[in-house]
Amino acid sequence: MKSSLKQLWSARTFIDNRYILDADRNLVESNTNKPLLCIGQACALSRDLFWATSKNYPRSAVNELVNILKAEKATLPPMEGAFLWRFSQWTSKEFTIDYFVVPTQTLELIPQDVKFLIPHYPSEQGATALLDLTHSDTQEQIAAAFSEYKLHDVIGLTYDAAGEKGKATQRLSTKSLIIGCAAAIALTLASVTGYLQWSLQSLEQQQAANQVKIDEVLSKRNDFERKVTSYSELGEFLKKSPNVLAKLSHLNLEGEDVILERVVVSTNGVQVSGSTKSSATNLLQQVIASEQVKEAKFSRPVVKQNSGVESFTIEVYWL
Known part of the structure; x- marks a missing residue:
């Protein structure tokens, strides 16, 4: 049941990670299967292609999240480009938001059908606010990073290609409207359950630690039961065949x-x-x-x- 829920809220369940843009600015199209209920296509980005930083806020400030995002969007970006964000940590006292800016010259390489930009930004880089100019990640690492994203992680990673590049808005087809509504519903549900997901993480860690001890006790009990069964069978055999x-x-x-x-x-x-x-x-x-x-x-x-x-x-x- 738990694995099914994790699979349900995985970003891969609803988002097609169709493209990878590596450190050499090569656009690679992946051969993964498209999700059955697809709300949009994504492009995973090498760490070398975007600016990033992380900021901590007191937990009480979550009620002002919209105003915080507006203020940071106006002051943080050191360059022109797409402004993205995601929650990275949530504790009893504070929460952390990762901010990303994808430069305009990088956006020009991204296909028009992309609706989500997925930065390859490992958690250990959270304190780094500079653009890493070394080719530190491979296409495989970039693609694998997407598998760790949950649906609530991509709420702030949406990307409007037409809006960013100043192109005219195209008429939405009936299918596009349905997909858009599905995306809005899914993302709304994801944002509501986000806090519950973070709370469950600590419970799962405690359960994992206890499970090791439980498995050890069960193993010893099973071993004891096997020995008792063997001795019983031997005794029964010798009883039937005392002179063997x-x-x-x-x-x-x-x-x-x-x-x-x-x-x-x-x-x-x-x-x-x-x-x-x-x-x-x-x-x-x-x-x-x-x-x-x-x-x-x-x-x-x-x-x-x-x-x-x-x-x-x-x-x-x-x-």
Whole structure:
């Protein structure tokens, strides 16, 4: 159930991560399957292609989120481009927002059908507010980063290609209107459940720690139950066949030239597998001559190896 909910709120469930723009400004189209309910296509961006910074706010300021975003949009960007944001942390005392600015020259490389820009911005880079000019990420890393995004993470990563590039707004088709409504509903639900998701993270961590101890206890209990079952079965067998060990001792299978490899005991007999340097037929005659044996025979043909050793399986029935 938990994995199904995580899958439901994953950004991949509703967003098609169709494009990757790498550090060398190469646009690559991915071959991933389009989601069944797709609210738009996304382009994942290399860390080298955008400016980023993170800011902390007291938790009480969440009621002023709209005003905070407006103020930061007006003062933060060091260049012209698309202004994006996302929540990155939420604690009992404060929350953190990552801000991104994608320069105009980068936007010119992004296809018109893109509705979301997905920055490759690992959490350990949160304190860095400079554009990283080294090619520190690969196409595989950029694509993999998208799998970590939840639906509420992309609320502030929407992108209007026509609006950013000053092009005329196109008439929306009926399909576009339906997709737009679905996106609005999905994003609204995501924003409402965002806080619950963050709260559940701490509970999941506690559960994971307890699960290790629970698994250890269950493993020991199962091991104990297996031993009890084995001892019970052995006791039941010896109760039904009290003389089985004495009968085995009278088979006369001992000797330097005889090697026993497997012995299978039942209530009415025994099956012995092994090898001998002498004659397996003579060994069978010795078994037949035993006082406790009713019948003995080879249960499979004797195999003579190149070394001269004969492999045998003798089936014995008690009197």
